[in-house]
Amino acid sequence: MKPFFSPEDHIVVSLDEVCVNISCGLHPWERHPERPTRLMVSVRLYAPLLTPRAADTPIIDYDVVRQRILDLESDGHIDLLETIADLIIDSCFQDLRVTACSLSIRKPDIYNESRGAGIDVFRTRARWSEGR
Template sequence: MDPMTLFPRGYVASRVLGMEVEVAIGLHPWERHPERPNRLRVDAEMFVPADALGGAIVDYDGVRNLVRGWRGRPHVEVLETLAEELLAECFRDGRVAAARVAITKTQIFPEASGAGIEVFRPRR
């Protein structure tokens, strides 16, 4: 979905792109070894209507801190679990009207540069 369809008068996107973190995650048997976590690339974007910004920044430190905190956590089955956590953090700022998160396993298959998910969600 193009954010301009939600924000015809414009928007500001606050982004943190290309974060990397190692996380014990996955359903495959070879992903269940805590000594070999998966390397993830994480992107997060928070969209605020231009007229709602009010001159204040949208702070992305919370997003960065959440992702950094994933290292060393107990095994997670699916990327969607992490995506939901990330979306909740994005929406902590009440001005954020929509968010997009993408999480990619960068070393999961030898024939691919990555496999993962992307979620775009307007505030409910």
């Protein structure tokens, strides 16, 4: 089986726990626009580190991904967290140097006895490109 990454060095750019309030979910009680669901989104962008020093590498701008997450608030109702993940992943691969990304989406207020419910996704550019 071919590994996800070459054995080269990588830089991982992180964006942690971006909080957005959107209308999402399949349950009837999740479909009230006046009571949006709070989501916590974390993203990791993986890119080859082509220089001996990380400081000499051109930056990966995570603001594009951050803005896409914030824009979810104006996208209307979305049933599935998986759909939200796909929208965010599309923004991750706008920078051609990003070879893979991972993201975590949590609904922290969904269950009283839990810190949150949600999904984690890891996607490579090669696999993402197949679905385009």
